[in-house]
Amino acid sequence: MKKIVLTLSMVALTLGIFAQCTPNPIYTDNGNWPKILDVAWVDSNYTMVVTHVVPLDTTVMISGIPVDVVVDSVKIINFTGLPVGYNYTCNPNNCAFMGGTIGCTTVSGTTNNQALVGIHPLQIFTKTYSHLWLFGTVNAPQLDTVKSYYLEIKSASTTGIYNISTGADLKLYPNPSQGFFTASVFLKETNNAVVKIYNTLGEIVNNESIRVTNNTLTHLVDLSDSNPGIYFMEISTSKETIRQKVLLK
Numbered sequence: 001m002k003k004i005v006l007t008l009s010m011v012a013l014t015l016g017i018f019a020q021c022t023p024n025p026i027y028t029d030n031g032n033w034p035k036i037l038d039v040a041w042v043d044s045n046y047t048m049v050v051t052h053v054v055p056l057d058t059t060v061m062i063s064g065i066p067v068d069v070v071v072d073s074v075k076i077i078n079f080t081g082l083p084v085g086y087n088y089t090c091n092p093n094n095c096a097f098m099g100g101t102i103g104c105t106t107v108s109g110t111t112n113n114q115a116l117v118g119i120h121p122l123q124i125f126t127k128t129y130s131h132l133w134l135f136g137t138v139n140a141p142q143l144d145t146v147k148s149y150y151l152e153i154k155s156a157s158t159t160g161i162y163n164i165s166t167g168a169d170l171k172l173y174p175n176p177s178q179g180f181f182t183a184s185v186f187l188k189e190t191n192n193a194v195v196k197i198y199n200t201l202g203e204i205v206n207n208e209s210i211r212v213t214n215n216t217l218t219h220l221v222d223l224s225d226s227n228p229g230i231y232f233m234e235i236s237t238s239k240e241t242i243r244q245k246v247l248l249k
Contacts, residue, residue: 071099179224189237
């Protein structure tokens with residue numbers, strides 16, 4: 001009986017090890033990478049790894065004053081917005097990433113529920129544990145929320161905005177934006193392009209026809225009258241359609 005229990009324990013341990021994600025070493029800048037999650041499809045297994053690069057030190061606000069501190073660790077304390085059927089795991093398992101190290105989080109799952117097709121804004125709540133020297137060691141924990149991620153679920157039968165492909169070559173800056181941002185992209189088309197801005201409900205909040213010069217489109221967009229949140233810019237020509245996300249603060 002003891003042998004069976006021991007064998008089962010070893011199997012569980014092995015499965016747990018293989019279930020852990022591996023951070024992508026190409027990311028060296030501090031922060032969470034990549035900035036956009038892959039699309040999930042109905043009736044298909046989904047796995048996406050987010051790499052976390054944790055700094056050795058950072059600046060925090062203490063009583064309104066910026067102070068340089070040593071980062072001990074950053075811990076994910078909650079991850080909200082994932083639709084039913086999707087979950088997250090971390091490496092390390094406790095979702096606490098030590099200062100000066102690289103870790104990762106896996107978002108995975110599946111669904112056959114067509115009602116979940118759409119865009120699901122996510123929020124990652126973190127707590128940074130840090131300290132500084134001020135007549136001795138002073139702990140300076142800080143709570144933060146990452147609101148820039150979303151999970152998009154598509155279906156083969158979906159129509160409308162969710163059939164639009166994402167183009168990595170579409171540059172939006174600044175992004176996040178406080179109302180005004182510039183779009184720049186190289187296009188196959190040499191004439192006109194239609195520029196649309198969608199909200200997460202698929203509603204058009206901006207629609208313009210722009211002249212393309214030498215296959216290059218550069219355009220200033222004004223969303224100063226729109227509410228903060230996630231939006232999508234779509235650029236369409238007779239030859240291609242490109243979409244990219246913009247975050248309005």
